[in-house]
Amino acid sequence: MINFNQSHFALFDLPVAFAIDTKLLDTRYREAVAQFHPDRFATASDTERRQSLQATTHINEAYQTLKSGLARARYLLKLADIDTQEETNTAMPMDFLMAQMEWRESIAEAKASQNLSALENLASEMRAEMQALEDKLAMQIDGQKDYIHAALSVRKLRFMEKLDQEIGDAIEAILY
Structure with a gap:
């Protein structure tokens, strides 16, 4: 067994x-x-x-x-006794918060105008950003063993996955 x-x-x-x-x-x-x-x-x-x-x-x-990159990072941090504090720590760097506001505005504009092309471009951009963050997580966890910064990257990736889901939902709403 x-x-x-x-x-x-x-x-x-x-x-x-x-x-x-x-x-x-x-x-x-x-x-x-x-x-x-x-x-x-x-x-x-x-x-x-x-x-x-x-x-x-x-x-x-x-x-x-x-x-899942996000779930795998959470699991690795859990194995290292690191709490990602996703529910309690919503503090993010200002540049990340500004980028997130811009993404949300772009999503809202594309949804309002039913602009499928803009949403697809946003989805592509979001996936590229998420991949870059996963690459950073690999360096933080595997290379540097920098679990504190990796926890911040996990929180960022969680926000980005939510945005990616929102973009996907908006695309589906237009197509169906």
């Missing part, structure tokens, strides 16, 4: 790092899920079927955590 006490990284035999090989993660995930697939336990006892379901649930949760 599965060791529920091991880290998500150990579960998939990956190094404990922000920068991971996501294709390898996908492969190891498929292998792990196949090992505990319900069809393999169809004739097993109730206890074994329940354990299989618990293992599959644990594997899925671990995969979702490692697949």
Whole structure:
């Protein structure tokens, strides 16, 4: 069976790092899920079927955590006993707050005018900004072990993911 006490990284035999090989993660995930697939336990006892379901649930949760840059960063900081303070610390650098206000204004204008092209450009810009922040997180967590600044980057990335979702919702509203 599965060791529920091991880290998500150990579960998939990956190094404990922000920068991971996501294709390898996908492969190891498929292998792990196949090992505990319900069809393999169809004739097993109730206890074994329940354990299989618990293992599959644990594997899925671990995969979702490692697949997302934001969730992976949170998890790594948690392993290092660092609280990201996402709910309690909303203090952000002024330049980030100004950029966020500009993004929100641009989103509002594009939504109001139903400008699909502007929204798609904003989505592309937001993804580039998020990728740059994930690259910074890799350096902060893996390279510098600067967990305090990494926690700030996690809070920034959370804001950016919300904006990205808002842009995606606006695009869907126009298309459908």
